[in-house]
Amino acid sequence: MEDEEVEKIEIRLLLEALRQRYGYEFHNYAEASLRRRIGLFMSQQGLQHIAQLIPQVLHDREFLRSLVNSFSVPVTDMFRDPAVFVALRETVIPILKTYPFVTIWHAGCSTGEEVYSLAIVLHEENLLERCHIFATDVNEDSLSRAKAGVFALEKMVAFAENYQNAQGRACFSDYYHARYRFAKMKHFLNKNIVFAAHNLATDSVFIHPQLIMCRNVLIYFNDILQNRVLTLFYESLDRGGILCLGRHESLRFSDVERFFQPLLAEERLFRKTLTC
Numbered sequence: 001m002e003d004e005e006v007e008k009i010e011i012r013l014l015l016e017a018l019r020q021r022y023g024y025e026f027h028n029y030a031e032a033s034l035r036r037r038i039g040l041f042m043s044q045q046g047l048q049h050i051a052q053l054i055p056q057v058l059h060d061r062e063f064l065r066s067l068v069n070s071f072s073v074p075v076t077d078m079f080r081d082p083a084v085f086v087a088l089r090e091t092v093i094p095i096l097k098t099y100p101f102v103t104i105w106h107a108g109c110s111t112g113e114e115v116y117s118l119a120i121v122l123h124e125e126n127l128l129e130r131c132h133i134f135a136t137d138v139n140e141d142s143l144s145r146a147k148a149g150v151f152a153l154e155k156m157v158a159f160a161e162n163y164q165n166a167q168g169r170a171c172f173s174d175y176y177h178a179r180y181r182f183a184k185m186k187h188f189l190n191k192n193i194v195f196a197a198h199n200l201a202t203d204s205v206f207i208h209p210q211l212i213m214c215r216n217v218l219i220y221f222n223d224i225l226q227n228r229v230l231t232l233f234y235e236s237l238d239r240g241g242i243l244c245l246g247r248h249e250s251l252r253f254s255d256v257e258r259f260f261q262p263l264l265a266e267e268r269l270f271r272k273t274l275t276c
């Protein structure tokens with residue numbers, strides 16, 4: 001049997017162990033990315049075969065947590081793709097301002113950089129006080145870091161440049177306290193944010209927001225899981241609510257495509273039709 005065939009069997013067995021023992025669902029993650037993540041984890045652990053992960057995962061909770069965290073890709077930035085934040089200011093926020101209170105679901109928030117960026121924009125547009133933001137992710141370590149709101153000071157230079165390109169209105173350093181090699185985001189930015197664990201592959205809808213942001217998450221899922229998640233967003237969103245996806249993500253070929261209108265197609269902003 002070819003090595004690749006054996007590897008496929010091992011991955012299937014590993015995912016089945018995760019499902020049966022803990023209810024974790026990774027079967028519909030994009031195969032190439034999953035294989036890359038597992039390979040990286042094995043070389044960190046000094047293991048040769050994927051099957052060697054199975055007994056450890058079944059019996060060692062700490063090992064399980066590291067493996068599950070290694071499946072998620074916590075790469076993120078503040079004001080990543082600044083044009084999206086300009087579009088939020090110019091196109092989305094005027095719509096949100098028509099509501100007395102606004103609920104926002106930020107799905108796949110990773111270590112929080114993106115949700116703090118959104119909070120800054122909402123603050124500058126005088127809307128933050130009226131917003132409740134639910135920031136969720138499957139990776140609990142990332143969520144703890146997001147909650148702490150502490151980032152490496154050396155990253156702030158690049159973040160400040162993104163902020164300027166996103167039409168930031170103030171001086172970026174007004175939003176954090178610098179101490180030693182770290183920057184701690186100011187408390188007023190996260191006082192309306194609830195950080196919580198939520199798994200897009202298995203969990204259901206829990207709020208009815210006017211805006212869902214979920215960028216650079218669907219790219220790690222196969223078509224089946226993408227469809228599940230987009231249906232979840234459709235069911236969750238308020239009528240007329242807005243969905244913001246990542247640059248390389250779309251609603252195309254999903255079951256719910258027909259229930260959305262493009263709001264700003266190039267920035268992947270879609271609006272749930274008012275009639276459904």
Ligand SMILES: C[S@@+](CC[C@H](N)C(=O)[O-])C[C@H]1O[C@@H](n2cnc3c(N)ncnc32)[C@H](O)[C@@H]1O
Nearest residue numbers: 072073076108110137138139199200201215216
């Ligand atoms: C590349 S990051 C994107 C972060 C941020 N949205 C951005 O665009 O900068 C992908 C995030 O998706 C999260 N993720 C992966 N699978 C998930 C799932 N099943 N449910 C919820 N979040 C998931 C990962 O933990 C990771 O934090």
